Amino acid sequence: MQIDNETKIRMLKEMLKIRSFEEKIQELYHAGYIPGSMHLSTGQEAVPVGVCLNLLKSDYLLSSHRGHGHVLAKGGEYKYMMAELYGKKTGYCGGKGGSMHFANVKIGVLGTNGIVGGGICIAAGVGFSIKYQKSEKVTVCFFGDGAANTGAFHEGLNFAAVLKAPVVFIIENNQYAISVPRKLSDCVEDLSIRAAGYNMPGVTVDGNDVMAVYETAKTAVERARSGGGPALIECRTYRWHGHHAGEPKDGLVYRSQEEIDSWKEKCPIKRLREALIAGNIITEKEVDTLEKEFQQELERAIDFAEKSPYPDAEALYENVYIDEG
Amino acid sequence: MRQITFREALNESLRYNMRNDDRVFCWGEDIGVLGGAFGVTAGLINEFGPGRVIDTPLSEIAIVGAGIGAALGGLRPVVEIMYIDFTPGCMDMIINQMAKIHYMFGGQSKVPMVLRIVTGAMGENAAQHSQSFYSFFVHTPGLIVVTPTTPYDAKGLLNTSIASENPVIFVENKRTVNIKGEVPEENYTIPFGNADVKRQGEDLTIVATQALVYDALKVAEEMEKEGVSIEVVDPRTLKPLDKETIFNSVRKTGRLIVADEGCIHCGIASEISALVAQEIIEYLDAPVIRVGSPDTPCPFSPPLEKAYIPGKQELREAIAKIM
């Protein structure tokens, strides 16, 4: 498959958008500006970007607790995300959700999720609604390798297959569920082989190679969009930091520095950036400019979040039910 | 006496039981090298090895279900589900299996298993990591429900739970995990269904659970200066419930506030209020007041979460109303 240069540049841009966000909020979290708990996706940027570049604004997305990257790749804006992280009224969920519970239905983000595996069965049903209404949308559902061991994973994939629902399930395999490594969690090499049990395509791909993710997702998304049913893609990647921001020793209790460093070597952004510069597709200077623009946008987002008010006291009682008069 | 935290008291009990009974083992997510999300199992894997302190796949149905199976096979599992918020995903195992096997099969088999879960709102963890709905479990015949407050109670009640032939839901509140208290080094047990009067008083009874016990004790101290003498009763186990200790206190004071972090509607506070109304209403000088979480999910935003979590402020308001 030939990927045009414009798309490659967009890939880099989108990954930088996520990386810049994650690094900035990590700083803000440690400085005490962001309350609650927060799961960073630094190092995993190629997955949301490679997948979401195949999506339309009207397509649906469901995600996990580690969802900032997915929301950004689907078109989420810094300022509303930042305001949500700060617990402000102007955030995507009015401050009700925070890091683990982002949603922006206008761009198809039906929700990240504090419950591991919580989105998988829901995605099957969202897919069904698309098919039922004879629309041509697609649903993508991101979750971790840990989530692939929930009962919900098996029920959700099977039902999606039975329904022939247009859903692309993405396992973002970063090798750990908090401290528990793959070898204590499952007995397979490729999690994608589980797709065979539901008679849907299952592919494992280098999740730090954004072009490989893009191409694999393209096949699955097009197949789903044209009525071919669901697929499962496993993207092999790694989270650079602790399970959550502020985890003791930043993940070193159960992982070695050598392991972390070896994955940093395989940084998806560095990889694409070097390839694009070597191929004269972008210049060093243009990349710097992109990075600076994201930094400026982040400063504006922080300013917006800081100046925004907290929700009114009555907000506690709002949205529990829809008022039907 | 020596002071240790609630977390350390539980750790001590687990160690004691694992040393003394080979049938006892622990499993759950991240309980090994990480020592559990709240550090309760810290270091156990070093002493007992990964064969008895088992990090599980992220599979709540199997964690509870296979725990039940291990108990049926003769072991004494101490199973951890990190947050109560994750138990709905395996509720069938808890409600339809763990609770019912002994009864349904005519008493032939037993499930001597302890299911440890963490509850409570704290630290802006929002709707899916802040709940306290253990009243669901009280509502289910066949389960023992234990809600220790102090490190002393934690150790004694975990010992009793592990020794029990019945399935036990052992509830640990986030806000109390790191609070210290006096705990004897030697081993001891606290019977189920045995409430503890945490403070003596004459004018008002506050029946409180877990973090709200500490809040009630602080407020009681403040109120003492204003001439209101408050008795604080901690049920310690919600099933079985020590009605007599609660009733005796209410007979003495004539006023009752029940404080529990669960949502007020249909919670344990409602049950205790109903029992008092049904059995000793003639002793009440004022309507009972329940203090608990509002009938909403827990919001993320710090000021909203603060308003959500019941505590000293809500107790003071209730006292102002009842006196």
Ligand SMILES: Cc1ncc(C[n+]2csc(CCOP(=O)(O)OP(=O)(O)O)c2C)c(N)n1
């Ligand atoms: C049902 C459920 N069980 C446990 C947890 C606690 N928890 C949060 S994230 C996590 C690990 C998730 O691992 P994985 O699915 O691989 O995603 P990752 O964090 O690696 O991105 C656990 C155990 C939870 N939130 N929900």
